[in-house]
Amino acid sequence: MSYVSEQLEKLAAKNPNQPEFLQTATEVLTSLEPVFDANPQYEKMALIERITEPERQIMFRVPWVDDNGKVQVNRGFRIQFNSALGPYKGGLRFAPNVNISIVKFLGFEQIFKNALTGLPIGGGKGGADFDPNGKSDMEIMRFCQSFMTELYRHIGPNTDVPAGDLGVGGREIGYMMGQYKRIRDSYDGTLTGKGVPNGGLAGRDEATGYGIVFYAREMLNHFGESLEGKKVVISGFGNVAWGTAKKLEQLGAKAITISGPDGYILDEEGVTGEKIDYLLELRSSGKNICAPYAEKYPNAKFFPGEKPWGVKADLYIPCATQNEIHTADAEKMVANGCKFLCEGANMPTTNEAIEYLQNNGVVVGPSKAANAGGVACSCIEMAQNAEHLIFSEDEVFEKLENIMVNIFKQSMDACKKYNLGDNLIAGANIAGFERVANAMMFQGIC
Numbered sequence: 001m002s003y004v005s006e007q008l009e010k011l012a013a014k015n016p017n018q019p020e021f022l023q024t025a026t027e028v029l030t031s032l033e034p035v036f037d038a039n040p041q042y043e044k045m046a047l048i049e050r051i052t053e054p055e056r057q058i059m060f061r062v063p064w065v066d067d068n069g070k071v072q073v074n075r076g077f078r079i080q081f082n083s084a085l086g087p088y089k090g091g092l093r094f095a096p097n098v099n100i101s102i103v104k105f106l107g108f109e110q111i112f113k114n115a116l117t118g119l120p121i122g123g124g125k126g127g128a129d130f131d132p133n134g135k136s137d138m139e140i141m142r143f144c145q146s147f148m149t150e151l152y153r154h155i156g157p158n159t160d161v162p163a164g165d166l167g168v169g170g171r172e173i174g175y176m177m178g179q180y181k182r183i184r185d186s187y188d189g190t191l192t193g194k195g196v197p198n199g200g201l202a203g204r205d206e207a208t209g210y211g212i213v214f215y216a217r218e219m220l221n222h223f224g225e226s227l228e229g230k231k232v233v234i235s236g237f238g239n240v241a242w243g244t245a246k247k248l249e250q251l252g253a254k255a256i257t258i259s260g261p262d263g264y265i266l267d268e269e270g271v272t273g274e275k276i277d278y279l280l281e282l283r284s285s286g287k288n289i290c291a292p293y294a295e296k297y298p299n300a301k302f303f304p305g306e307k308p309w310g311v312k313a314d315l316y317i318p319c320a321t322q323n324e325i326h327t328a329d330a331e332k333m334v335a336n337g338c339k340f341l342c343e344g345a346n347m348p349t350t351n352e353a354i355e356y357l358q359n360n361g362v363v364v365g366p367s368k369a370a371n372a373g374g375v376a377c378s379c380i381e382m383a384q385n386a387e388h389l390i391f392s393e394d395e396v397f398e399k400l401e402n403i404m405v406n407i408f409k410q411s412m413d414a415c416k417k418y419n420l421g422d423n424l425i426a427g428a429n430i431a432g433f434e435r436v437a438n439a440m441m442f443q444g445i446c
């Protein structure tokens with residue numbers, strides 16, 4: 001039995017009831033087989049055993065008082081997964097389904113994503129099983145303050161630097177920053193994704209979506225195509241979908257769908273111009289996203305309760321959440337002649353669906369590579385805060401574009417090195433892993 005298979009078995013036995021974590025561990029480690037074959041010293045130094053065990057896992061009580069005076073209790077998490085390359089870095093997710101498996105999957109992915117950026121950041125992730133939907137602004141503030149009243153002792157600018165993720169945007173980061181500063185008496189850039197008035201980075205909101213489209217452009221160009229004139233099916237309606245739709249339009253393509261908890265919208269004229277800004281309004285409005293869009297733009301068609309994967313397009317960019325593309329969806333895409341899938345959300349495609357797509361000639365750009373522009377700009381925000389300077393939006397987008405071009409190139413180089421053809425998933429996993437592995441080998445057994 002190979003080192004990878006043996007360790008995957010042990011991991012499954014040791015982490016029952018963590019399907020999302022085991023899903024990403026299986027995807028990553030399986031694609032690393034050729035690296036372990038070529039580097040027997042990695043097995044000797046137990047790199048898999050070490051990289052799959054978080055350096056620290058923190059779980060804590062988050063008590064708060066709702067608007068009716070009732071005491072509520074949520075569970076908070078921070079997984080400090082790997083600090084070989086720098087301080088733990090990764091977002092906080094507030095959503096009712098957040099549990100240890102979800103946070104560990106996100107943290108594990110973050111290690112390799114952050115490594116791909118080429119910047120000095122380790123991997124971490126956190127959040128809470130708190131549902132921000134329907135909460136008042138004051139409830140959100142009290143929750144964020146209580147969350148930080150525990151988290152502050154575990155983080156710091158050279159230790160662990162959280163940011164946002166689903167359910168956590170500039171507002172929540174602002175409330176957490178305020179509380180951190182009161183307790184620590186330190187204005188030190190420990191959180192990223194801050195508003196610009198609080199030392200946040202110009203362009204950070206756009207960064208994830210813009211980066212995804214830069215990566216998609218590199219991917220299409222590599223296969224002799226261009227983004228110009230392409231119809232793109234995207235899912236989601238949040239920050240990532242918004243930035244993606246915006247950059248697609250700037251580069252001559254157009255998003256023709258969005259999706260929300262209530263279904264999806266097909267807008268053949270394109271989710272373009274003022275409709276993109278309207279996404280921002282929808283985002284802050286709660287659960288019904290598609291119904292109001294269809295009401296405002298009557299040429300758009302609303303498909304309640306459905307996902308957009310049966311719509312014919314040149315490129316698919318899922319931007320909602322994990323595991324939204326299953327094999328049945330992949331079959332529809334292939335039947336419609338799909339050639340390119342670029343993952344915007346973290347792990348939006350099941351391992352079975354990825355296998356089906358790749359076996360049917362679809363090029364899949366993995367989220368670790370494609371959505372790394374968000375965290376890359378978070379690291380630029382850390383640099384801005386540490387230097388007590390301000391970067392302009394132009395400077396930020398120029399750095400972002402270079403980073404995304406380089407991520408694509410590194411992934412292709414890894415494919416070449418190990419004779420993997422155009423398998424961008426394996427290429428990204430290998431390029432990210434090799435950087436972390438190198439650093440770990442220099443740091444001794446730790």
Ligand code: 2IT
Pocket residue numbers: 089090091092113161162163164165166192193346371372374375376378
């Ligand atoms: O999934 C991600 O990369 C993020 N949520 C952003 C993390 C960050 O630290 O900016």
